[in-house]
Amino acid sequence: MSLPAHDRCTLPYIICLASIAGLILPGSFGDLVFAGGAAQYLLTAQEKSGKQIYVHGTSPGGRKISAYLGESSVEVPGRTMPCANCHGLDGRGKPEGGVVPSNLTWEALTKPYGVTHPEGRTHPPYTDRALELAITRGLDPAGNKLLNVMPHYQLSQEDLGDLVAYLKRLGKDHDPGLTENSITIGTTIPARADLAGIGQAIKAVTTAFFEEVNSRGGIYNRRIELKINATSDTPITTSAIVKRFIQNEQVFAMTSAFTAGADKELAALMDNLEVPMVGPLTLYPQGGYPLNRHVFYILSGVEGQARALVNFACQRMPVKRAAVLIVYSDDEMAKGVLEAITDQCRKSGCGPPEPYGYPNADSDVPGFAAKLKQTSKSVIFFLGTSREAIALMKEASELRWSPTFYLGAIAGNEIFGAPPSFAKKIFFSVPSSPDDHTRTEEFRDLATKHKLPAHHLGVQRSVYSAAKILIEGLKRAGKDLSREKLIQALEGLYEYPTGVTPAVTYGLNRRIGAMGAYVVTIDLEKKQFLPASGWIDSN
Ligand code: HEC
Numbered sequence: 001m002s003l004p005a006h007d008r009c010t011l012p013y014i015i016c017l018a019s020i021a022g023l024i025l026p027g028s029f030g031d032l033v034f035a036g037g038a039a040q041y042l043l044t045a046q047e048k049s050g051k052q053i054y055v056h057g058t059s060p061g062g063r064k065i066s067a068y069l070g071e072s073s074v075e076v077p078g079r080t081m082p083c084a085n086c087h088g089l090d091g092r093g094k095p096e097g098g099v100v101p102s103n104l105t106w107e108a109l110t111k112p113y114g115v116t117h118p119e120g121r122t123h124p125p126y127t128d129r130a131l132e133l134a135i136t137r138g139l140d141p142a143g144n145k146l147l148n149v150m151p152h153y154q155l156s157q158e159d160l161g162d163l164v165a166y167l168k169r170l171g172k173d174h175d176p177g178l179t180e181n182s183i184t185i186g187t188t189i190p191a192r193a194d195l196a197g198i199g200q201a202i203k204a205v206t207t208a209f210f211e212e213v214n215s216r217g218g219i220y221n222r223r224i225e226l227k228i229n230a231t232s233d234t235p236i237t238t239s240a241i242v243k244r245f246i247q248n249e250q251v252f253a254m255t256s257a258f259t260a261g262a263d264k265e266l267a268a269l270m271d272n273l274e275v276p277m278v279g280p281l282t283l284y285p286q287g288g289y290p291l292n293r294h295v296f297y298i299l300s301g302v303e304g305q306a307r308a309l310v311n312f313a314c315q316r317m318p319v320k321r322a323a324v325l326i327v328y329s330d331d332e333m334a335k336g337v338l339e340a341i342t343d344q345c346r347k348s349g350c351g352p353p354e355p356y357g358y359p360n361a362d363s364d365v366p367g368f369a370a371k372l373k374q375t376s377k378s379v380i381f382f383l384g385t386s387r388e389a390i391a392l393m394k395e396a397s398e399l400r401w402s403p404t405f406y407l408g409a410i411a412g413n414e415i416f417g418a419p420p421s422f423a424k425k426i427f428f429s430v431p432s433s434p435d436d437h438t439r440t441e442e443f444r445d446l447a448t449k450h451k452l453p454a455h456h457l458g459v460q461r462s463v464y465s466a467a468k469i470l471i472e473g474l475k476r477a478g479k480d481l482s483r484e485k486l487i488q489a490l491e492g493l494y495e496y497p498t499g500v501t502p503a504v505t506y507g508l509n510r511r512i513g514a515m516g517a518y519v520v521t522i523d524l525e526k527k528q529f530l531p532a533s534g535w536i537d538s539n
Pocket of ligand 1: 054081082083084085086087099100101102103104117123131134135140141145146147148149150151153163
């Protein structure tokens with residue numbers, strides 16, 4: 001299979017996005033009016049801290065929380081025994097092994113005439129103080145000893161206060177954007193006029209996909225309501241606008257938002273508002289620690305692809321040690337990729353690579369080529385533009401030197417102008433298969449039925465898979481939906497086939513669904529891209 005050389009945007013969306021990533025997005029935005037109405041749904045800062053303790057068993061202030069189990073009083077870290085594990089995210093309790101953890105909703109705990117449990121235990125209504133004693137000593141308000149399945153906890157007075165404050169909201173704190181019969185999902189499209197096509201693709205595919213879901217009865221009888229907003233001039237204003245959008249429109253979760261250019265800001269915003277976001281359109285997934293639990297990326301972006309390319313290259317090398325050069329032109333993007341390549345070379349046993357900065361002036365390229373040739377290395381990772389790569393190849397070819405070139409994730413059609421001595425010696429990576437048409441019928445059917453646009457197919461595939469992953473997560477999260485349950489359901493996806501991307505896996509510590517790439521080479525004569533590898537995992 002080959003790719004048509006003329007249609008850059010049928011290549012995975014990465015190439016189309018490349019031209020815009022990192023740019024500030026000028027655009028128009030209108031009303032700056034704050035609308036109220038969201039506040040009653042939001043937890044106070046104290047309740048939010050309490051929720052963290054209830055759900056995760058960790059202290060927002062980093063203080064120690066310990067749990068003591070059974071008669072023997074074995075001490076374990078609180079995070080291994082969060083309340084939600086037994087009492088459920090909604091406080092209604094998950095019966096296990098014949099033991100029924102108490103209903104912890106405030107109504108249940110504070111029934112005016114007290115509570116009689118099935119096994120005969122009775123007690124007056126709970127007060128704040130009584131709750132503290134139940135948590136720390138295992139006593140109910142009548143002084144009865146609770147079953148020792150319920151651990152005792154040791155935690156600071158402040159954390160205990162936060163936890164009790166949250167217990168009063170438990171079960172009532174249903175997340176925004178959720179009603180008996182609807183779930184509000186948001187997306188963000190680029191405002192810039194020259195990116196209008198991407199915006200149309202996001203809108204068309206998402207609308208079509210949700211219409212299908214709704215026509216089949218929605219998710220547990222809830223219809224998906226789609227709300228759309230647009231980016232703004234700068235990352236900061238974009239972040240402010242998306243924040244207002246989420247709060248005013250009561251957005252439960254986001255799908256395939258266009259975050260390129262404001263990746264850091266929007267990822268931080270989702271974390272801050274605790275809004276799950278699936279499949280943002282970007283080249284730069286925000287990795288790093290601590291993990292941002294709220295953002296689920298589909299593909300690995302530039303760095304992950306570079307790592308896959310290194311794995312591919314190192315495997316083809318007969319002599320592995322120190323055989324690699326990296327040539328980079330000095331820009332922000334190159335830096336992260338440079339580090340990723342160096343790290344991956346080390347892991348694959350073909351490091352350490354020698355880095356060389358690309359010359360600033362064209363007139364210096366011949367000398368630069370000669371210097372590289374003297375290293376007698378035969379593999380170059382090239383992080384720069386196609387024009388720069390070709391200039392270097394031309395000089396190398398004058399010197400009768402033709403090392404293998406691995407290009408950073410981006411290659412445009414200019415690359416077909418490479419000298420003939422580099423035939424079969426140019427490789428780059430793409431995040432989803434150029435010729436993998438397995439199971440795409442579903443996508444094609446959707447396209448036909450809803451008359452989806454014929455442009456930006458790469459973007460469309462990404463948007464389609466985001467919607468599909470999100471819907472799968474919503475289904476798995478169950479009827480008693482919450483953002484936390486959605487996150488946990490998504491974390492449970494293992495090798496999930498979207499039909500249009502490599503299979504997607506998330507986990508407690510994993511937020512990039514398909515970590516890796518396909519390697520593509522170039523037929524200089526026919527001016528075609530050709531697949532050179534199957535899926536290469538770079539996890
Ligand atoms: C390992 C499972 C488990 C964990 C973890 C757990 N509980 Fe319990 N909890 C229980 C069970 C079971 C009961 C019922 C005990 C009984 O009926 O004697 C209970 C009872 C209670 C009660 C007493 C309510 C009543 O009926 O009088 C409170 C309050 C309570 N839990 C709060 C919490 C809080 C807060 C946390 C987290 C800090 C927590 N529990 C963690 C299992 C658990």
